[in-house]
Amino acid sequence: MIRINRELLDFIGKIAADESNNFISQHNFSPKKIVIEQGDKIEFVHIIKSGIAKCYLTNEDGNIFIQEFFGEGVIFGEIEMFNEDETVCAVESMTDLVIYKISRNNFYKLLEENPQFNRLVLRALAAKIKFKAIRYSNSHLNPIETNLLLLKKQFPELFKTIAKPDIANYLGVTERSLNRSIKSLREKKLI
Amino acid sequence: MIRINRELLDFIGKIAADESNNFISQHNFSPKKIVIEQGDKIEFVHIIKSGIAKCYLTNEDGNIFIQEFFGEGVIFGEIEMFNEDETVCAVESMTDLVIYKISRNNFYKLLEENPQFNRLVLRALAAKIKFKAIRYSNSHLNPIETNLLLLKKQFPELFKTIAKPDIANYLGVTERSLNRSIKSLREKKLI
């Protein structure tokens, strides 16, 4: 449930350690800080070095839908680079967070000059699409309880790591409904 | 709502027309033919030359969730290439369909040797992610009527082009609920 991308993290770690270029800068965030704002124009691609962040979209009524929880190695901001577009989602730190940033120009340079990086970015995008396809189809085809159970199985530390309102917004339901499902699963001794 | 990718279509059209290579083959399907099966290993990347297809996932109970409607220029099968994985979704023709196919090796060759193609594929993947993010957040944050109305606005020929069961499976609701919403919107003179 918390996405990670170890191969990308390893690769970027090496580039960042290489003193001969300064493609990559590093930035620290304490919890609950906005890393990118919904609707921003952005000039940097971001990759998570450590920590957890949430990527979410707020609609006109102020309702929130959490797209993904980002963990180590996850890249973001790249979508907007490719489409020369404003950000669709906000990204906010949930723990202490360390982020690698690469400027638009350096990102393109790396993509063009480094086939390994190019491949890693292609794979990262493909993984995001696959993940979304499965997640959304599940969430439409199953009732809340089933989805919650699935989540708990994939990620046993769920309730320790993620606050309830976030779990609710990730499942696309209200907190009330989430509580109901938790209670019912507990009564059935399923969680 | 029916995805298209004109820039990719134009590019591929040129490569296909170039007699000096035979990277690209062409295939015809009549309506309601399976182009790729869910769970297949695939060895080709596909790009739609003309026609419409649906991309959908069937769960254990036989319920269907339609991910996207593919129109001209849409690439598919690429996700599975990058992740060396089985297909998550099936793709089925809805009209007469003409498809360009590129073998795994030629696809990689093109990606490596042709920066323009590389960029187009990156952009295609990014567009898919953005589309899914917006679509799914809408579908969670709005009631059926709102989503149906949105769809109808984006795509006025909706009811002429797409069969009702498909619209229902795209919205992630039952046909009964779709009918209810249609009736209610008609009564309010909104469609």
Added chain:
DNA sequence: TTAAGTTTGGGACAAATGTCCTTTTTTTAG
């Protein structure tokens, strides 16, 4: 043109989820 077959729409009720607000539990300040 009509009767059987087939498809489409909708009624009635059931189940799931949301809204609103009160109760219970936890945290904080003094």
Added chain:
DNA sequence: CTAAAAAAAGGACATTTGTCCCAAACTTAA
């Protein structure tokens, strides 16, 4: 340790969506 404040849980009712099935409308064959 206690009272106030804040956060979390849940009761009661409303609304939305789903299930099941029957009725209406449309096709088809004779």
